[in-house]
Amino acid sequence: MKKYSLLLLGCLIIFSCTKESETVDYVAIPLEVALPDNFPDIVYNLDNNPVTEAGFELGKDLFYEGKLSVNDAIPCAFCHEQAFAFTHHGHNLSHGVNGGVGFRNAQPIQNLAYQTSFMWNGAASHLDLQPIIPITAEVEMGETLSNVISKLSADSQYQEKFARAFEDGEVSTENMLKALSQFMVMMVSSNSKYDKYVRQEDNVTLTTIELDGLNTFQQKCATCHATDLFTDQTFRNNGLPVNPLLNDTGRFEILEDPNDLYKFKVPSLRNVEVSGPYMHDGRFTTLEVVLDFYDSGAVDNGNVDPLLLRADGTYGISLNDYEKESLISFLKTLTDNEYLNDERFSEY
């Protein structure tokens, strides 16, 4: 009897030993970031943070993780829903912990590896640092980085996931931000009808009205919404009447340069059909209203982009009804359903 007990005890010890010594190793299975032919050069330096399967998966887990917020319930995905090109669909302003209301409309998450700056005012100049803004903003996720790390460190699943994703294996702020970047740089939207048309794939053609829209777009919009990213990545004041409730000065916040008053980053127009409402404060709910604004709603707020100055001294872009209709038809060819339904980025 005693012998058996000892044997049993021995087994138990061996078992517990194997369990504890079962450390998870760093596994570097590389993933390739898409480099579409019709895109400008990638900006993000992948050499400093090469994307691996485990890093990407960890980044995705973190993107959908409530622990990044103070009440454990507001993940990044709260304001960035995939079906709407990762925007806060139907919300003019972002919402956060304890009903906090942000100051701006949540921007889409797509093609960030090709962006030179982030946020409407360009407050983040490197993708790795961008998540710090929403995580720590009181009206968004309201948490501190050190608290996030201590919550993640206490979770054995995250300990393993970090170990698998990074050589030093540490649950650290740096690794968390790198993992989030690995997830985000993989999020490339480049397979809209328009993309296939310009790359001459699958015999995709545009209809007459879409082509007319493209033509108008190239004449009247493409200076700012430039390249196949549909943004020249500059900051501009497009003559929106200033909302006195928000009095959002935009880019001015960063350098307090009066020349930057009311300037916001020119947004990409990819998936614009599903990413409303529009403008930095989400004031316009439809594309029709946006085009009406450019045609006849802009005001001289003191610093409007000279490109928008018309011969009669007013600001705006004159558009007739057919131009508006065809522009919208064209803009809808930028909807990338493959991206909006890509399971690699889905929560479930």
Next chain:
Amino acid sequence: MKLLKYTFALLLSVTLASCSTDNDDDNGSEDLSGQTGELILKFDNGVGDQDFIFGTSYSKSNNESFKLETLKYIVSNVRFTDSEGNVFTYPTEENVFIVNELDGNTAGEIYVTLNDVDAADYVSVTFGVGIDQDRFLLGAEGQGAFLDEASEEGMLWSWATGYRFIRLDGTYSSDTVTDAPVNIHMGSVGTSLDNYREVTLSFPNTVLVRETTSPQVHIKADIAKVFDGTTSVNFADGYDQVHTDNVETPIIADNVNGMFSVHHVHND
């Protein structure tokens, strides 16, 4: 040892006996044991004395008015109490429904059809609005087909946040603003705030569930009560946007809980 065996046998027979008596003696001569039937809950959204219609402007307190484009809510944990006080609970896994005004018939009634309800004479219904913490804690994997349904209906935040229990999207107008956005997305907030509420409604006359009948319970939901219920709230004071606030959402949850009433029942 032998005695123990007999005791068990006795106990078993007593248990069996009590089971069978539970079922059949309530209805006089009628034997309902083993019988099940269909029961339909008809949800009928209105605003005060008016039927609810998308895009129609309805006035509320504080000289404010609202128009809605989306009106849906989650109903779960439906159970019925019979005349003897016995409770029939619909099977947990299927016991969660989205009542979407868009799914209404021409009369604006949304049908929630319950199958295999134990035959009995029911006197009241109890249900919750939203998802209780037990169901939420089953995790995303434990939600069955409802996760996809809720996701497609826009009734799910990201999992960490959970479900939107009620979703009203539209606009409001007042003396000072015209057609400003209204988004009431009340739910629990992860596990940090529980806004699940239950309501019990008595039937004006007994609902007879039998194998051969499908009684209908006509439930009215007065959407006006969302804003002018137990507590009156104003859009201008921040109730135009209700999402995760720990002051606003419990008030809306209580108001929503009070918006239901049983108008009548049909025992066809």
